[in-house]
Amino acid sequence: xxxxxxxxxxxxxLLPLGHASLPLVIxxxxxxxxxxxxxxxxxxxxxVLDAVEKGxxxxxxxxxxxxxxxxxxxxxxxxxxxxxxxxxxxxxxxxAVADLRRIKNAIGVARAVMERTTHTxxxxxxxxLFAENMGFTAEDLTTNKSLNIFSEWLKGNCQPNYRKNVxxxxxxxxxxxxxxxxxxxxxxxxxxxxxxxxxxxxxxxxDSPIAGAGAYADSSVGGAxxxxxxxxxxxxxxxxxxxxADPSTACKTAISRIKRHYADFFGAIICANTTGHxxxxxxxxxxxxxxxxxxxxxxxxxxxxxxxxxx
Ligand code: GLY
Numbered sequence: 001x002x003x004x005x006x007x008x009x010x011x012x013x014l015l016p017l018g019h020a021s022l023p024l025v026i027x028x029x030x031x032x033x034x035x036x037x038x039x040x041x042x043x044x045x046x047x048v049l050d051a052v053e054k055g056x057x058x059x060x061x062x063x064x065x066x067x068x069x070x071x072x073x074x075x076x077x078x079x080x081x082x083x084x085x086x087x088x089x090x091x092x093x094x095x096a097v098a099d100l101r102r103i104k105n106a107i108g109v110a111r112a113v114m115e116r117t118t119h120t121x122x123x124x125x126x127x128x129l130f131a132e133n134m135g136f137t138a139e140d141l142t143t144n145k146s147l148n149i150f151s152e153w154l155k156g157n158c159q160p161n162y163r164k165n166v167x168x169x170x171x172x173x174x175x176x177x178x179x180x181x182x183x184x185x186x187x188x189x190x191x192x193x194x195x196x197x198x199x200x201x202x203x204x205x206x207d208s209p210i211a212g213a214g215a216y217a218d219s220s221v222g223g224a225x226x227x228x229x230x231x232x233x234x235x236x237x238x239x240x241x242x243x244x245a246d247p248s249t250a251c252k253t254a255i256s257r258i259k260r261h262y263a264d265f266f267g268a269i270i271c272a273n274t275t276g277h278x279x280x281x282x283x284x285x286x287x288x289x290x291x292x293x294x295x296x297x298x299x300x301x302x303x304x305x306x307x308x309x310x311x
Contacts, residue, residue, distance in 0.1 A: 020276035025296035035303035052191040056107035071143030078150035082106035089188025089217030096121040096209035190217035206230025228267025247271035248279025284310035
């Protein structure tokens with residue numbers, strides 16, 4: 001659904017919790033080419049923000065599993081729209097776009113919002129016009145695949161349908177990747193990219209472009225990001241790490257908090273601290289009992305696939 005990468009740069013440590021090898025790239029789901037792109041950006045001297053942007057951009061271009069970038073998750077009108085966010089954990093600056101239309105490189109536009117404006121988030125048509133104004137190419141985000149998903153949904157009586165308490169009954173009427181970066185001097189950045197929920201109500205914005213919900217970065221602590229149902233995802237993992245929790249415990253605490261209100265929610269969180277320790281947690285629901293994520297650090301000569309059992 002979304003990508004998160006945590007990068008800790010230029011430092012290699014062996015700490016009591018086990019190997020914590022730095023720099024570190026970690027991201028949700030087995031999107032190893034995106035992990036490699038972020039890692040490659042660091043290895044070629046790029047900043048942590050560059051790593052975040054390159055990793056997310058790779059997923060946007062590759063469409064990863066269809067949950068990121070163009071040609072996926074058509075909304076109720078059949079249109080693919082994108083949400084993305086990037087956060088500099090050193091300055092706490094954030095750039096985000098939501099409901100972005102016709103522009104494939106959402107994470108690039110999010111970075112432009114952060115670096116070329118004093119604002120934090122732009123949405124909808126205005127975000128697209130800003131992107132064009134900044135030199136991003138406008139193109140159709142529809143593909144045969146997204147058209148097929150849309151027409152199957154129409155044929156299937158428009159289910160699933162996210163409307164409720166409306167008439168006529170929606171069943172008879174037709175009406176989301178993340179990234180974080182940290183360096184030796186304490187610089188940290190975070191980013192996300194997704195095309196949101198398939199068949200969403202047009203205009204719906206999930207957790208991904210919201211700092212503190214989709215992802216968060218604080219150079220004095222670490223970073224965290226979530227993937228899953230963005231209508232309920234919100235987490236306190238970074239604050240848990242600030243209070244001394246290790247990354248796995250911080251992730252579990254955040255998932256537990258959400259479970260209290262949404263026992264059946266689909267979601268996972270990955271966390272990393274500035275020492276290079278990392279962890280993940282997920283909510284066990286039917287069909288989702290193991291969560292896969294990728295890690296790259298000096299001890300993995302290529303992006304390594306890891307997993308965690310959901311609880
Ligand atoms: N977590 C991505 C979304 O709900 O849009």
